[in-house]
Amino acid sequence: MKKLLFSLLAATAITSQAQEYFPNNDDISAVSKASRAITNATIITAPGKMMKNASILMRDGKIVDIGTNIKIPKDAVIDDASGTFIYPSFVEAYGDFGMEKPKNTSRGGQQYDEGRKGFYWNDHIRSEQNAIDFYSYDSKTAEKMMAAGYGAVQTHLHDGIARGTGMLVALNNNGDDSGRILKNKSGAYFSFDRSDQTNQSYPTSLMGMLALLRQSHFDADWYSKGYSKTKDRSLEALNANKSLTQFFEAGDKKNVLRADKMGDRVGKQFVIIGGADAYEMMDDIKATNAQLILPLDFEDAYDVTNPYQEWYVNLSSMRDWKQAPANPMLLSKAGITYAITTHGLKSPSELAAKLKRAMEYGLTKEQALAALTTIPAKMLGAESMLGTLEKGKVANFIVTSGELFEKDTDIYENWVQGSKHMIKDRSVINADGTYVTQLDGDKYTFDISGDAKKVTVKQDSTKLGSKIDRNGDWLTITTSQKDPADKGYTRWTMMLTPENTAITGKVYMANGSERNFTATKTDAEVKKDEDKKDGDDKEEDDEITATPEMGSMTYPNVAFGSAQKPKAENVLYKNATVWTNEAAGIVENTDVLVKNGKILKVGKGLSAGGARVIDASGMHLTTGIIDEHSHIAIDGGVNEAGHNSTAEVTIEDVVDHEDINIYRDLAGGVTTSQLLHGSANPIGGRSAIIKLKWGYKPDEMIYSDSPKFIKFALGENVKQSRYQNGVRFPQTRMGVEQVFEDYFTRGQEYDKSRGTKDFRYDEEMETISEILKGERYVTCHSYVQSEINMMMEVAERYGFVLNTFTHILEGYKVADKMAEHGAGGSTFSDWWAYKYEVLDAIPYNGAIMHSQGVVTAFNSDDAEMSRRLNQEAAKAVKYGNLSEEEAWKFVTLNPAKLLHIDNRVGSIKEGKDADLVLWNANPLDITAKPQITMIEGAVFFDIEKDARMRAEVKKERQQLSNEMIMAKNKGLKTQSPKQDTKTLYDCDTIEW
Numbered sequence: 005m006k007k008l009l010f011s012l013l014a015a016t017a018i019t020s021q022a023q024e025y026f027p028n029n030d031d032i033s034a035v036s037k038a039s040r041a042i043t044n045a046t047i048i049t050a051p052g053k054m055m056k057n058a059s060i061l062m063r064d065g066k067i068v069d070i071g072t073n074i075k076i077p078k079d080a081v082i083d084d085a086s087g088t089f090i091y092p093s094f095v096e097a098y099g100d101f102g103m104e105k106p107k108n109t110s111r112g113g114q115q116y117d118e119g120r121k122g123f124y125w126n127d128h129i130r131s132e133q134n135a136i137d138f139y140s141y142d143s144k145t146a147e148k149m150m151a152a153g154y155g156a157v158q159t160h161l162h163d164g165i166a167r168g169t170g171m172l173v174a175l176n177n178n179g180d181d182s183g184r185i186l187k188n189k190s191g192a193y194f195s196f197d198r199s200d201q202t203n204q205s206y207p208t209s210l211m212g213m214l215a216l217l218r219q220s221h222f223d224a225d226w227y228s229k230g231y232s233k234t235k236d237r238s239l240e241a242l243n244a245n246k247s248l249t250q251f252f253e254a255g256d257k258k259n260v261l262r263a264d265k266m267g268d269r270v271g272k273q274f275v276i277i278g279g280a281d282a283y284e285m286m287d288d289i290k291a292t293n294a295q296l297i298l299p300l301d302f303e304d305a306y307d308v309t310n311p312y313q314e315w316y317v318n319l320s321s322m323r324d325w326k327q328a329p330a331n332p333m334l335l336s337k338a339g340i341t342y343a344i345t346t347h348g349l350k351s352p353s354e355l356a357a358k359l360k361r362a363m364e365y366g367l368t369k370e371q372a373l374a375a376l377t378t379i380p381a382k383m384l385g386a387e388s389m390l391g392t393l394e395k396g397k398v399a400n401f402i403v404t405s406g407e408l409f410e411k412d413t414d415i416y417e418n419w420v421q422g423s424k425h426m427i428k429d430r431s432v433i434n435a436d437g438t439y440v441t442q443l444d445g446d447k448y449t450f451d452i453s454g455d456a457k458k459v460t461v462k463q464d465s466t467k468l469g470s471k472i473d474r475n476g477d478w479l480t481i482t483t484s485q486k487d488p489a490d491k492g493y494t495r496w497t498m499m500l501t502p503e504n505t506a507i508t509g510k511v512y513m514a515n516g517s518e519r520n521f522t523a524t525k526t527d528a529e530v531k532k533d534e535d536k537k538d539g540d541d542k543e544e545d546d547e548i549t550a551t552p553e554m555g556s557m558t559y560p561n562v563a564f565g566s567a568q569k570p571k572a573e574n575v576l577y578k579n580a581t582v583w584t585n586e587a588a589g590i591v592e593n594t595d596v597l598v599k600n601g602k603i604l605k606v607g608k609g610l611s612a613g614g615a616r617v618i619d620a621s622g623m624h625l626t627t628g629i630i631d632e633h634s635h636i637a638i639d640g641g642v643n644e645a646g647h648n649s650t651a652e653v654t655i656e657d658v659v660d661h662e663d664i665n666i667y668r669d670l671a672g673g674v675t676t677s678q679l680l681h682g683s684a685n686p687i688g689g690r691s692a693i694i695k696l697k698w699g700y701k702p703d704e705m706i707y708s709d710s711p712k713f714i715k716f717a718l719g720e721n722v723k724q725s726r727y728q729n730g731v732r733f734p735q736t737r738m739g740v741e742q743v744f745e746d747y748f749t750r751g752q753e754y755d756k757s758r759g760t761k762d763f764r765y766d767e768e769m770e771t772i773s774e775i776l777k778g779e780r781y782v783t784c785h786s787y788v789q790s791e792i793n794m795m796m797e798v799a800e801r802y803g804f805v806l807n808t809f810t811h812i813l814e815g816y817k818v819a820d821k822m823a824e825h826g827a828g829g830s831t832f833s834d835w836w837a838y839k840y841e842v843l844d845a846i847p848y849n850g851a852i853m854h855s856q857g858v859v860t861a862f863n864s865d866d867a868e869m870s871r872r873l874n875q876e877a878a879k880a881v882k883y884g885n886l887s888e889e890e891a892w893k894f895v896t897l898n899p900a901k902l903l904h905i906d907n908r909v910g911s912i913k914e915g916k917d918a919d920l921v922l923w924n925a926n927p928l929d930i931t932a933k934p935q936i937t938m939i940e941g942a943v944f945f946d947i948e949k950d951a952r953m954r955a956e957v958k959k960e961r962q963q964l965s966n967e968m969i970m971a972k973n974k975g976l977k978t979q980s981p982k983q984d985t986k987t988l989y990d991c992d993t994i995e996w
Contacts, residue, residue, distance in 0.1 A: 025872045037064045040422065045403070047090040050392040051374040059088065062399040065183070065421035070393055088430060091373065091408050093155025093400035093418060095390050096342040097380035098277050098297045101145060101159040102174060104138045108200045114996070115203035116647065116732050129201035129220050132241040133168030135160040136188055146175040149296030150418040151427050152352035153376070155400035155406075158190060158384050162253075164199035165213055166220065166238070168192070169245055172386055174398070178423040186398070190384050190787060192245035194274070195253040196263075196640075205732075208996060210259075210640020211689060214266050219652060221270035222765050231762040249385060251297070254278040256967035257285045258639065258702075262657060264292040268903040275383055277347065281324065283331045284547050284561045286338050288701060295341045295383060298375070300358035302328050302350035305968040306979040314965055316981040319563040319957060320662075322964040325478070327554045327561075329358075332375070343380035344372070355708070359409060366551055369409050396423075405434065412436065414455075414594040428455070433477055433500040439507055439523035448483065450507075450523055469906035479507065485514055498523070513670040556960060560662040563957050564950075569699050572601040572941035574732040574893055577611040577922065580620035585627060585911035589889055596625055598918040601940035606912060618922070618956075626892070626927050627912050628675025628919035629873050630899040632830040633783070633810045633863035635680065635989035636665040636692065636870065642989035643682035644689055648722070648733060648743050651714060651771035653689035655679045659702035663986060665867045666696045670873035673921040673934040676707075678903055680810070683717035683785040683991040686734065686743040690714050690771065691783065693903055695919070698944050711904040713807070714771060716744075717785035718795060719841050721992050741794050742873065748802045781807035781904065783830075785991060789817040796825045808902045811835075811865055811991075815843035819856035828859035828902045833879040850894060851884020861899040867988045878928035 043059040049070065061069040061076060069075070072283065076082065118125045121131065138161045149157060160170030173185035189392040196213050207213045213492030221843040224242040226232070232239075239465070252274040254263040260279045267274045277297040282289045289296075303325045308314040335342050344359075346352045359372055389398045399422035406413040416430035435456040441448050451460040452472065461483045469484035482494040492514030498507040498521075508522040533620040558565030575598045582594040584606065595610040596603060635642050639660040644650040658677065675696055681689035694705040723734050734740045751772035757763050774780035782799075786792050786809040799806045806827045809815060813836065815822060815829045822829060836845035862877055864870035873895045878890035900910025908917050918941040925932040937945035972978045987993065 006824075007593070031520075037881065038710075039068065039077050040083070040405070041074075041076045041080045041091065042083045042085045043076075045085040045088050045090045047393060048092075048408075049394065050070070050092070050378060051370040060393065060399075060401070062419075065399055065423070067393060067395055067397050067399050069395055082700060085403060085430075088416065089404045089407060089413075090393070090401050091153075091404065092391060092393050093150075093378045093402050093420065094153045094376040095343075095380040095384070095386070096149065096154050096157035096346060097138070097383055097829050098253075098345045098347045099157050099159050100162045101149070101157045102139045102142045103135065103159060103161050104140060106161070106199075114205040114731060116205055119204060122235055122237055124220060124223075124236055126206060126216055127204040127239050128165040128199045128203070128207070128216070129242075130164040130199060130508075131166040131168050131192070131220075131239075131245060132237045133161055133164070134189065134897055135169055135171040136185070138170065139173075141173070141181060141184065143177045145179055147425075148352050149346075150175050150177075150420065150425050151415065152346070152355050152404050153418065153799045154346075154352065154420060155402075155420045156186060156386070156390055156398075158380075160191070160193050162195070162197070163201060164195070165197065165207075165216060166192075166194055166242065168241065169248065170251070172384055174400070174421050175418075176420040176423050177425060178486055179421060183421060184989060186386065186389060187384075189245075189248060190386070191249045193249050193251045193253070194263075196255065196259060197253070197458055204646075205996070206650075207643045207644060207653075208641060208646045209653070210262075210657075211655065211658045212641075212644035212646060212650065214262060214655060214657045215644075215650075215652040215654075217266055218269055218769055221272070222767070226764045229762075231764070246414075249383065250274050252276050256659070257281045257289065260294070260296070261285070261288055261292065264294050265473075265657075277345065279335075279342075280328060280331060280348075282340070282379075283327065283334045284557070284702070286340075290338050292411070295379075296335070296343070297345050297347070297380075297383070298332065298335070298342045298364065299345055299348035300332070300355065300359055302358055304977045304979045305479070305971040306421050306981050307972060308965045308968050308981060309972070310981075313962075313981040316983045318984055319961060319964075322961065322968075323555065323561060326552075326964060326967070327557070327747075329361040329552075330554050332362045332371070333366040336367065336371045341379060342375055342427075344375040356409075360411070363409060364552055366410065368746050369407070370598060372409060388408050393758045394462050402575050403430065405430065416655065417419075433478060433502065433504050435500055435507070437504075438526045440526060441521050441523035443511070443521060445524065446486075448523070452479075479509075490514065496521075507975025527971045537827060555964070562662050562664065564664065564667050564698075564953050566699050570697075570942040570944050571916075573943070574599045574613075574615035575941065576610060576615045576617045577625050577920075577937070578617055580623055580625035580922070582606065582912055583624060583626040583889070583892055583927070584913070585889075585893055596912060596920070598920070598941050601918055601942070603912060603914055603916050603918050603920075606914060618936070621921055624922065624923040624925065624927055624932075625912070626673070627896050627910055627916075627919050628921050628937065628939065629673045629895045630676040630861075630903065630905075630910065631669070631674055631864050631870050631873060631895075632678050632861050632899040632902055633680055633865045634677040634867075634870055635682070635865065635991070635993075636677065636867050637661065637663040638679055638989060641993075641995050643684040643992075643994050645682075645684035645994045648685045649747050650681075650685055650688035650689050650769035651687050651747075651767065651769075653681070655681060655689060655692040656702075656706055659692050659694060660986075661700065661702045661705060665870070665986075665988075666698050667945070668867075669870050670696050670698060670809065671934060671936045671947075671950065673874055673923070673927070673937055674870055675919040675921070675937065675939050676897075676900075676903075676905070676909060677870070678713065678783070680783060680991075681715040682989065682993060683715070683719070683721040684994055686717060686722045686740050687747060687772075688715035688717055688785075690780075693905065695939050695943075696944065697939055705907065712774060712780040713783055713903070714775065714780055715784050715785065715794070718791040719785065720839065721785070737794075740791070741798060744795075747772055748776060748798070752802075776802055776804060778804050780853040783808045783810045785810055786812045788812060788844075789814045792818050793821065796821065796827065800825070811863060813842050813857070816846065816849045817844075817850035819853045819858050822853065823857040828861070828898075830861040830863045830899065830902060832865070833876040834883060845877065847883035850880050853887055854880075854884070854886065854894075855883050859898050859901050860894060861902055862894045863899070865991060874923075874927045874932060875930060881928065888926070 041061045047055045047058040054988045058072045169189040170191045172190045174184045224239045227239040252263045254260045255278045275295045279296045378391040381387045403417040415427045418425045439450045449462045456474045461468045461470040463486045471482045473480045477500045483494045495512040498509030506524045512518045559569045577596045597605040637660045639658045644653045679692040693707045752770040808828045810830045812829045834847035877895040880886045897910040900906035920938045922936040923932045
């Protein structure tokens, strides 16, 4: 009795739980609670786990049971799937499915203040956005995704730097949103893309985006402690979403590393979308411990049949076409966890072809399946629902004709939440293949492809004109005649055999006769179908005979990179004319011994002691040239122009180690450059002082214990007198002064607030504080004497010294005051009259400043000029009658002093870094060329190696061009050549 009562209660409970809480006015026949079973299939429950002759039982959208001997209820609807394979449906970890695209706000003018109240001050931080608020199910896109194998997609609004939350949606066209939405909030999203919903100018650069992301997280932490006097919904959401998985759309390998570094700074580990070129910096990306969501947007081959157009394509782009498909395999080999995404593809239908290319390079089926199922499910915190076929999970699976990822395998059905979505009717026989028949002594070959949409017919070796139509299992093929003069047609009507081994029917000849025929599928085709049904392991497609070679990988992986990173070596330069920049001056027939990256000895008759000996007889050995003001090797913009002060940004965040101008500067004898922010605002960004270690990572190029510098600017650029839409304060030169007054006053107040409980950490104010304390040096873009005087007076009022007036052209007017203040001058050798505020420039400027005791240097501010700074130095001999030795110091020792690195570089002295250049002639001579450029004992430029590399680059380009032409001839998709040129930044380059 007790057992019966318990059973009744349990049945009542189950019934009550199954009852819906909303009314149902449908015909009762429209609602089916019956179980469904798919039987006799080969089921891959997870990557590497297979069950043959197995069944899967579903009810209410979930898997009730799965296996080879499961019990199927009598009322179940049974679907025999003999000969097919079942796999978990794919999970898209990154997309914008169903998102309503925001309208692009007109950029007719710059907006400097926030456009919303009650939110974060920067409109590009939109962490309060929730995907569900912008979502509308898109059945057409869902059909495309399902046809590619997807059953669920993570989606969010792709707009803004902080984008808010995403949601997880089942691609169930037979359901509705009451059941399709698997998770309302399933991740917080960030990117390096501005919002289209605002005109707000800041940030205009990549370094500005990084600074904004850091500061918004610092502010969120401060806000969480209750110190804000106003409400901020963006910061509240940023804090509320901290428990979700954090996703960051970064892009290329360098931005993957930048996003991770920013995350480390704010205490977040991101799942990063990007890294299609991760193979070029694999060790660094592995060291981040970040998981990747990997696009497969491999480039198509370039159509380089026209040799004139071929030169549009640079070598790195050619290599990328060849090497990028190996990236997934290399990531797997390195042990980096990644999911595969369709993001970046024009259509989900491209996925299969991209996967095939990756597999040609060694990506395994198991690795690909994991990247499409188990890994994305786990990333999204949905592994309890998706990714594998297990009891209790959502019934998301695909039914295929054969092993997944095989060339001829079709997806028949995509079951989402237990609901069947037909992709291709599996009851319809696959007609594709090659069939042969004999007729009147002639051999007819029918090559049917494209799901019976294409046919090629040959009569013996003659190709006939042909057309195919299909109706169920019946095919009709119409062919022209072997004799071109015969305008008649032959009609073939035939039926596919159930075993798919032949086609049989009747042929109606052009002469009116008719006869029966049977065309048999070739043995190779039959064997292929049998292998697919058996599911046995076999070789990949017959056309793939070997794993493609990746080709050359260099450091960096662009033209003129080296097969090995340059390493320090011990070298003895013998019998050189040595420009010491020390008290000894210029000494002839002198030796310099380099050991362990340092200058060990300078003198005559030195012993090599095992070092490599370079005979420098008749040549000149100098310290490396130092460029105090350069804009090479910068990614994502040289100016953060969105505010009148951007002290929070730093060039160190955006150093581009692959810029070919690094190599070109080495060929000109440059070994050190200060990469400066531009001149769009009075208080610009922090600089990066780098050694031009071509082939090394950005962090390895930046000086260890680097002196701290920031760029200030005066003149026309900052007051925007030459800008079309210049509406930002300041608009006058006296307004420029007021900007400095305001920020230095704020900096003083900021320092006073330190230690108080409501102190808000501010990167911009931290930098201003460093300036006021003399901990950060100022390099100031300057032209006219009035502003130079003003800047020195402001600095003196606030108790610090202007370190350098850079490209100063009226320094000769105030040189005595500069010397008294303690400022140096880094100028152009002979530029003048290129804009209004330099009409008074004279070529004697450098010599006059030098004569007054000002530490004087010549700089480039230009990617082309930086390659010939030796010639710029020579102009100080002509304009000012300086000695050659003093003129040479204008580009070596003096900029080293201005950058506070003269204890390491700038002269040839025992104990200093071995940054040396061997010239074939007097370095001030117009014919002088560097033969060897060395940094810390490693040779980064060698003129003989350069000649070899030029020949190698030409040879490699030709080889890759041949391979691309072969790809085109095989019928593979190609694209038109396009130039991928890097912007050469100047002080006033702004990318709004």
